[in-house]
Amino acid sequence: MDTALDLSNPEGALDLDNIRFQLIRLEDTITFHLIERVQFPLNAAIYDPDKLPIPSYNLALPPNLSLADYMLSETERLHSLVRRYDAPDEHPFFPQVLQRPIMQPIKYPTILHPNNVNVNSTIKDKYITEILPEACRDFGRTDRGETKENYGSAACCDIACLQALSRRIHFGKFVAESKFRKETERFVKLIKAVDRQGIDEAITNAAVEKKVLERLRLKAKTYGTDPSLSAAVNDRKEKINIEAVVKMYAQVVIPLTKVVEVEYLIQRLKGTEWE
Numbered sequence: 001m002d003t004a005l006d007l008s009n010p011e012g013a014l015d016l017d018n019i020r021f022q023l024i025r026l027e028d029t030i031t032f033h034l035i036e037r038v039q040f041p042l043n044a045a046i047y048d049p050d051k052l053p054i055p056s057y058n059l060a061l062p063p064n065l066s067l068a069d070y071m072l073s074e075t076e077r078l079h080s081l082v083r084r085y086d087a088p089d090e091h092p093f094f095p096q097v098l099q100r101p102i103m104q105p106i107k108y109p110t111i112l113h114p115n116n117v118n119v120n121s122t123i124k125d126k127y128i129t130e131i132l133p134e135a136c137r138d139f140g141r142t143d144r145g146e147t148k149e150n151y152g153s154a155a156c157c158d159i160a161c162l163q164a165l166s167r168r169i170h171f172g173k174f175v176a177e178s179k180f181r182k183e184t185e186r187f188v189k190l191i192k193a194v195d196r197q198g199i200d201e202a203i204t205n206a207a208v209e210k211k212v213l214e215r216l217r218l219k220a221k222t223y224g225t226d227p228s229l230s231a232a233v234n235d236r237k238e239k240i241n242i243e244a245v246v247k248m249y250a251q252v253v254i255p256l257t258k259v260v261e262v263e264y265l266i267q268r269l270k271g272t273e274w275e
């Protein structure tokens with residue numbers, strides 16, 4: 001059955017097959033959210049507080065925010081109330097706005113080593129400057145300039161995309177912990193030498209990466225196609241730029257997952273017998 005990673009069971013949550021299954025499942029989520037997003041133009045103004053300033057009354061934030069940051073920070077504030085960021089597989093973009101949950105805390109067993117790895121600012125930057133412009137290109141979805149009516153809708157889609165990307169990329173911590181436990185001696189040596197390149201080589205599996213990209217191309221084509229239309233019509237009506245989806249994974253998602261894995265491992269020996 002298609003179930004989420006069970007974070008109450010450390011052994012299962014650190015089984016590399018289970019984690020990869022979760023990563024594969026998130027490919028669907030990310031592709032579908034991006035398909036939703038590219039129905040709208042790029043709308044560059046929603047990322048620029050000078051073009052479209054939204055006054056913020058949260059003292060933890062600047063007085064003027066972009067629409068995207070305003071909606072993302074408010075969403076995170078709300079979600080923190082229902083314990084979203086207590087979960088070890090969730091990472092906020094705006095940790096400064098989180099509030100104490102209104103529900104009883106959940107006691108998660110310890111799965112990951114304590115760490116402060118959070119690459120969300122890089123994810124957001126690459127999403128705005130690389131992923132979106134590429135995904136919106138060739139689709140007549142470049143900034144039309146004359147209309148503001150889809151700004152809110154586009155920003156809502158952005159939140160879904162960014163949260164799914166963040167979850168996928170930070171799953172690198174679970175992958176790294178799993179690999180560390182499997183080859184502890186090898187990793188302890190590399191970590192002690194602060195050999196980032198060596199760690200990167202040790203966590204890389206080129207065959208798996210190739211498979212990820214092939215599968216993604218197939219998914220983008222399949223999910224972006226209307227099953228009730230003929231192939232000839234579908235070729236003209238693809239809902240998403242397939243190359244942009246593959247490029248997003250090749251240039252952003254996989255490399256950042258690896259950054260998360262390496263940076264997590266760099267912190268892995270702190271407070272342990274190997275330090």
Ligand SMILES: O=C(O)C(=O)C[C@]1(C(=O)O)C=C[C@@H](O)C=C1
Pocket residue numbers: 020023175203204205206208209212253254255257258261
């Ligand atoms: O599946 C793994 O072993 C991972 O580390 C994840 C991942 C990926 O991001 O998909 C990253 C690095 C590896 O080279 C292969 C795949």
